[in-house]
Amino acid sequence: MKDRNNRLMTIRRMINSRNISSQEELLDMLRKQGFNMTQATLSRDLKYLKVAKMPDSDRGYIYMLAERNLNKPSGNDDISISGFVSIDFARDMAIMKTLPGHASSIAYAIDNMNSYEVAGTVAGDDTVLVIPRDGVAKKDILNLLKNRISGFNERMKN
Amino acid sequence: MKDRNNRLMTIRRMINSRNISSQEELLDMLRKQGFNMTQATLSRDLKYLKVAKMPDSDRGYIYMLAERNLNKPSGNDDISISGFVSIDFARDMAIMKTLPGHASSIAYAIDNMNSYEVAGTVAGDDTVLVIPRDGVAKKDILNLLKNRISGFNERMKN
DNA sequence: ATTTGAATTGCAAATTTATACATTTTTTTA
DNA sequence: TAAAAAAATGTATAAATTTGCAATTCAAAT
Numbered sequence: 001m002k003d004r005n006n007r008l009m010t011i012r013r014m015i016n017s018r019n020i021s022s023q024e025e026l027l028d029m030l031r032k033q034g035f036n037m038t039q040a041t042l043s044r045d046l047k048y049l050k051v052a053k054m055p056d057s058d059r060g061y062i063y064m065l066a067e068r069n070l071n072k073p074s075g076n077d078d079i080s081i082s083g084f085v086s087i088d089f090a091r092d093m094a095i096m097k098t099l100p101g102h103a104s105s106i107a108y109a110i111d112n113m114n115s116y117e118v119a120g121t122v123a124g125d126d127t128v129l130v131i132p133r134d135g136v137a138k139k140d141i142l143n144l145l146k147n148r149i150s151g152f153n154e155r156m157k158n
Numbered sequence: 159m160k161d162r163n164n165r166l167m168t169i170r171r172m173i174n175s176r177n178i179s180s181q182e183e184l185l186d187m188l189r190k191q192g193f194n195m196t197q198a199t200l201s202r203d204l205k206y207l208k209v210a211k212m213p214d215s216d217r218g219y220i221y222m223l224a225e226r227n228l229n230k231p232s233g234n235d236d237i238s239i240s241g242f243v244s245i246d247f248a249r250d251m252a253i254m255k256t257l258p259g260h261a262s263s264i265a266y267a268i269d270n271m272n273s274y275e276v277a278g279t280v281a282g283d284d285t286v287l288v289i290p291r292d293g294v295a296k297k298d299i300l301n302l303l304k305n306r307i308s309g310f311n312e313r314m315k316n
Numbered sequence: 317a318t319t320t321g322a323a324t325t326g327c328a329a330a331t332t333t334a335t336a337c338a339t340t341t342t343t344t345t346a
Numbered sequence: 347t348a349a350a351a352a353a354a355t356g357t358a359t360a361a362a363t364t365t366g367c368a369a370t371t372c373a374a375a376t
Contacts, residue, residue, distance in 0.1 A: 022331090022332065024331095038355075038356055039333080040334080040357080041354080042333095043332095043334055046213070050212060050213045051213070052210040052212030052222075054210030055206075055209070055224070061364090064210075180361090180362070182361095195326090197363080198325075201364055202364085
């Protein structure tokens with residue numbers, strides 16, 4: 001569902017930008033942005049996004065993306081790409097078509113997400129091959145891209 | 159209080175070693191170790207230790223030390239030192255006396271805690287000068303050492 | 317040693333978060 | 347496109363966590 005992915009990305013943004021200390025607070029913000037949802041769904045979203053609740057000296061408790069911590073320096077924030085044309089799957093890999101010359105920048109962006117799901121990428125001139133880890137489903141890769149790449153959704157045909 | 163510091167260190171250890179998914183669970187473990195306390199106190203301890211609760215694909219949710227994430231590679235686990243003799247304060251700094259030749263290893267250990275409170279250390283042969291950041295109280299430094307250095311407490315006179 | 321103030325804690329209640337279940341929506345398959 | 351399966355969501359409730367308050371313990375200062 002398109003709306004869910006938007007919502008997830010919005011939540012990610014909100015948590016990255018401000019210090020939020022309860023689901024109620026976040027829920028209000030989301031509703032003001034036009035997302036019609038309940039606290040239960042938010043709780044599930046946070047679980048899905050692996051958002052941790054940690055003590056904070058200022059606000060008592062704040063939410064934060066788990067990756068922000070654990071891993072690499074960056075690897076968080078939304079990623080924007082340009083030149084994306086289409087995506088297809090074959091042999092359990094994703095083949096992304098791009099405008100000429102845009103492949104490597106897109107591959108670079110994907111690498112920088114540092115996501116578990118992606119074992120690696122190979123970029124030609126107008127094609128990016130995304131190699132998922134064993135056991136990762138096509139669907140997971142699509143979700144990853146939808147959730148993390150601004151506007152990816154909109155540019156999808158099917 | 160001596161018991162509190164033991165408890166805090168034990169909690170830290172437990173969280174680092176196993177995957178714990180609720181305060182009740184941790185509380186049981188602590189009680190089996192002889193700590194007589196309530197869940198309310200545990201909640202406060204976790205806040206004090208900045209322990210975050212984060213979603214985990216295996217256990218649903220797990221607790222983890224915030225530092226483990228955020229910061230430097232290590233800087234977590236307990237630290238053990240040898241050769242510590244005494245500690246004193248002067249001019250808002252801590253002067254640790256050690257056995258001859260032990261100063262630098264102790265200073266090294268303290269540096270490795272990567273704690274906010276300590277701006278830096280200087281080690282001679284049998285003396286370590288610990289320089290707290292501005293605004294950090296003597297008490298905070300003592301707590302830090304008590305909480306993180308195994309056996310520090312026991313070796314304290316007063 | 318006594319007083320005084322700060323820190324720690326338990327208890328009970330409030331708040332916050334998670335989830336079982338039923339239902340709706342979306343996606344997939346035939 | 348209809349049927350079947352999977353995913354997403356709301357409602358109500360359970361479970362988990364936090365906190366105000368009072369009491370106790372500890373530490374500092376006289």
